[in-house]
Amino acid sequence: MKLYVFNPDADMALGNNEENYMAPASIRRMAEDLALLPVWYAQPGSGVLAPSAYNADYLKRMQQLLPLPVQLVTEPELPDYAEAQVMPWGWNPAIRKRMLKGGIAAYKLPTLENLQEYRGLASRIHTLALFMLFNYDKLDFVCGYCRLIEGDGKVFPAGAVDDLRDGYLFKALWSGSGKGLCWCRGKLSKSVSDWCCHTMKEYGAVMVEPIYNKVEDFAMEFYSDGRGKVLFVGYSRFTTNEHGAYCGNILTSDEKVEEWIQQYVPLESFIRIRERLLNGLEKIYGNSYTGYLGVDMMVCRQESGYPYAIHPHVEVNLRMNMGVVAHRISNDYLSAGCSGYFSIDSYPSNEALQAQHAQDVHDYPLVVQDGKVKSGYLPLVPVTSKSRYRAYIKVSD
Template sequence: MIHYFNPGHETAVKNASPYYTAPANIVTMQRELSFLPAWYSKQVDLVLVSSLDNYEYFNYLNNIFPALPKPISNIDMESQQGSDISLWGISPQAIYIFRELCHKYDLKLNIPEWKDEYTYLNSRNAARDCLNKLTDEISDISKDIIPHFFTNVEDIEKAVDDSPYKVLSKAPYSSSGRGLLWLPESGLTRTERQILHGTLKKQGSVSLERALNKQIDFAMEFLSDGKGNVTFAGYSLFYTNSKGGYEANYIGTQSSIEKILTTKISADLLSEVKESLIKILQEKYATLYKGCIGVDMMIYKETETYRLHPCLEINMRYNMGYLAIKIFENYISETSQGKFYIDFSAKEGIIEKKHIEMLEKYPIIFDKEKISKGYLSLCPIDKKNHYRAYILIEEN
């Protein structure tokens, strides 16, 4: 199997064109972090990377982790006749890229097919419908958190004015903190109206939902086999900034994450939500899609009570949470913990400088062929890098 990293997947789905061109920052991220799928893939797999120029880095990884999948470039694809293609996220654009490779190198590859149902399943509308079912089935989930969709600014403005709560708007096709807009209780300003008009023009609608007093961000990760079956892959605990943008993922045991979650809400509630979600995902996704499904959740505080939001968004793709789970399972000592980070700098040279500094400050230490302590970049880095994906591990 050959894996391919294509971030910004939801926007490509909404655009629907095989010729879609992602924003420049997404193109840069895709190029510089193209090796990321290696960290959740199997030893026999390959990862299509933008360049094999950094031989030193890939040789180093091969020495310390012989079971890590190997990188492959476009020009080496001729030797991969009949291979299965696994996309980070399925979109018409990503499918077209591999069809063009097949044409260019006279290849026969097993490429995922686009299904019209994917447009809905990748949207916040699908997450809203899933949340509706959960609130019907589980009494501990409040119906006050269900989002409502609007197609014009006038209706949005009225809803904000009538709401007893502070309101948050979201673009239907967005994730990882993008497409979020906190709306002022005093009424929309010209800036908010312009942003909302722009989103409505591009995506047709926006959702409004109650802004919650967030305490913990986490997700349940699932795997669909495409034949109607969904299995639970684990919990992922992640961290966001004040605007809801993704910052990092926790790397550690599943029991450590469960312990953190159950200091606020009951293990029974988590189990009930998990079982309900498996049934819902099997019904809506599992016969149409094969791959990872991440359901983002939140523990929030209401007066003096901790409550659960069980379905903020559904990511029909591989994601950083699933990546963090597999990194810990395969490459980290069970007596250690840490974080997985995505770092960005607009200026060239900064990322490489930080990388060199951290190599010296946090040398990597192994225990029984697994990392017990230290810093590791998950993708090659040079002086031109703007992005960096890395882990920083410490002993418990």
């Protein structure tokens, strides 16, 4: 049996790399509020780890509307599932310790040595390998540049970004969902330099890339079988805020994405980018990682050459991700021809969340037909008297 766990602090915990890592209070709140999210992507017959009372009631209601063949598992019940295959959002030493302490058999969990290898694979440094893959034999309609700045953090290396005149984006080697980013749109300031020095002191290096004239965000989703094969799963269109943090996904089909991309680049070039990326991912991850991975990309406007180009290696997320969740929801739970939006929101108070939830229930009545959502608002987790986060879809036909 597979046991799914939503641990949204996965990237931060991996960067920290300590068994006793504790996420900030806001992320712990998010983990509790959205604990049931895996029911929308878990394999049939699996379990999802979540608190009992309100989640059990919600799951029962959802199963009366939609085909959700999964069961709820609570923390005290973990010893009964000692032989389960744990499927977290992402691995790190802290989630391993939590599962081991909860009662999962040690041999069913990755070793600390395994996790150290995985941490190396999950580093942003591997975007350099993908950059070199695309830069060696450059394809049409491709842009994207990055490099590594190494140092002990005592002083920022002189001249390290002098050639990036239009601004630059620094990235920590481990982080995700818009975290670990430092934007510099003008001359290198002391605050940016200090951020880089702190990051280099912690990790030994920092990534840097130019700031691009982004038009759209999207991703390609893959699955590595750990035996040398990486499979293309589908596309993911998503939105971000001005800081690069994830906001939500557009629920649509792969065919619609391929229609959409052709306003920017020819489909033939887009497919060539996908195949080049697939080959590179197999070389890097095919034999060393098992699980989903998503590669974030951008459509960028260019001042010379082709009007638009694809940046094909913005970020590699070596874990489950919201793009895969949205893709599964689109394929499994939306009526044919329908589209929509998938989002995760946070609110300053439970009262504010309750008010918005009630408004959406009123404004977008849910219509389910033959076990598929045809239109309306559907919360993907229960909205309780303690919730500050919600996950939901809004669908139209």
